[in-house]
């Protein structure tokens with residue numbers, strides 16, 4: 001009893017000192033800073049002790065005055081520290097939980113406190129607002145500015161911080177998160193992703209328990225190989241496609257990241273995300289600003305589908321290069337030739353490109369290196385001169401031939417890398433990331449170049465620039481990255497090795513920015529031995545990404561499904577290859593769930609296969625605006641149903657494409673019931689016809705008027721309430737439907 005009294009007294013004192021309750025200050029009197037989008041609100045509040053806290057993140061309330069009631073109902077008030085819900089938790093003062101920021105001051109002191117100074121909201125456009133909140137340590141000349149960039153229509157927020165000080169000497173940033181957000185619910189359900197080469201984007205969904213769950217990468221490059229930074233957290237129960245509250249988040253950074261999800265002692269969830277501080281305490285000189293990368297997130301109270309459409313439209317509108325523009329279909333030679341080709345073979349492939357009807361021929365790995373020719377993956381990276389045996393007349397000649405064949409030409413590079421067997425390695429060993437006194441250790445027989453070094457940045461930039469000098473009409477670049485960083489060490493950084501992982505990514509972005517300044521619109525595919533570098537930090541410089549080297553269409557249905565929660569179809573490069581056992585039609589039908597390409601031997605196709613591909617490309621060209629720019633709705637989940645089904649709907653809801661695939665090959669499986677469509681206009685009348693039919697086949701959907709003359713009319717209401725059966729079965733494993741208003 002005695003102990004209880006002591007505790008109770010302490011509790012009251014703490015209430016008063018934190019100012020969260022019991023100070024007499026009402027909600028209206030406290031500085032309250034709302035960040036609002038169409039459907040979401042984040043409410044920051046300055047306590048009477050000047051701490052900045054998050055009192056609400058969720059669905060916007062009808063009456064803004066009621067946000068003040070949130071702390072009371074959620075036990076936010078009166079924790080031991082008064083800062084469990086800090087908007088940016090500083091370490092070393094009162095904090096007892098995972099911090100967002102930890103520093104060692106110039107005098108060696110490890111404590112930090114951050115107090116509100118002021119805030120400004122700038123209206124960037126009709127859609128975008130930028131809030132900045134300045135926080136300062138009362139004892140040290142150390143400050144942090146928090147940024148909240150809100151995209152009203154998309155319901156998306158980007159959060160980052162800028163850290164600065166004017167202490168006498170250098171301050172070491174031990175931890176420097178981008179965002180520290182706070183959610184309140186009865187339970188929290190995390191959907192996270194893991195993978196490896198050819199196994200990208202495998203989801204796991206679990207209820208979070210108390211303590212910290214960490215999602216992270218320490219790979220340096222190819223950072224997403226084992227785990228991408230994308231995740232979702234549902235509140236109270238796992239959100240479904242159309243129901244439940246869920247937050248999708250991701251760090252816009254192509255290197256090591258760390259996201260901690262911690263349920264605090266009051267059962268609130270704190271999510272702290274940023275660059276991984278692993279091996280990276282960062283020395284910050286006085287007057288220098290350290291800007292963290294943005295953490296992007298969206299909150300939906302209408303399930304996962306809405307959250308994904310939020311991110312997809314944000315990416316198209318603001319992040320991807322040319323997100324509202326077009327893309328080129330292509331024929332790639334990687335799987336048809338690997339390293340084994342010459343001018344004659346490439347001439348044939350250019351003709352095949354034309355015959356197939358795609359826009360561009362993409363020349364993959366193996367075209368360079370002379371002292372150490374790139375005839376397999378053991379040599380040549382770094383020596384970006386045409387191999388004289390394979391291409392005696394250079395790239396310019398191939399490019400000219402492409403032009404006269406009426407197709408565009410694109411090329412593969414992997415400019416961040418070096419093969420130990422290369423002239424570059426011999427000439428510039430100091431440019432290579434490796435430990436000076438340790439044995440070299442390789443990933444795909446290669447090493448990484450030190451992009452923290454400006455000379456290396458210039459070299460990488462010039463690789464790209466020289467390609468445009470050789471072929472000013474160069475229409476496409478595939479930028480690959482096949483190795484992780486082992487033995488992290490930079491000759492260039494001397495004593496500052498702990499800056500390496502951060503400076504590598506900054507160096508990469510500087511190069512990409514220079515390329516984009518000179519070549520703003522050239523399409524570039526972000527590839528990393530598959531999908532090991534798919535993040536919005538990199539994607540701001542690219543038009544598309546390569547989800548995986550695994551192009552087995554059955555596997556791709558699952559992968560593309562999960563990627564689509566975070567990235568729009570226009571960014572997903574999907575190629576038809578010889579992976580998998582499914583018929584060509586199935587492979588093509590899966591690849592159209594994004595940006596279509598081919599990597600097959602065209603002259604080995606049967607007459608019907610070739611005709612099917614040619615027709616499918618023409619049909620795709622007619623429908624790609626809806627797939628690329630339309631709203632995506634997931635109708636039937638491959639993880640729980642035998643049929644995967646999804647659709648893309650145009651903004652005016654006048655046309656849609658519905659894709660249906662059999663994913664369970666057991667006896668008698670198929671679409672046994674109608675599948676409910678979504679996103680249509682209930683009042684509009686639609687016809688449905690099956691497209692992408694294999695030559696000679698008829699469709700039970702199109703009736704006797706096959707191929708396309710379906711006369712039956714359905715209301716949007718009917719299709720969304722009762723649904724439509726695509727008639728998927730073992731004999732019809734993929735069905736593409738076109739839905740159109742009369």
Ligand code: DGJ
Pocket residue numbers: 334364365412480482527528529530546548549
């Ligand atoms: C890995 C990529 O993912 C492949 O598509 C191909 O470009 C190879 N690299 C080439 O080495």
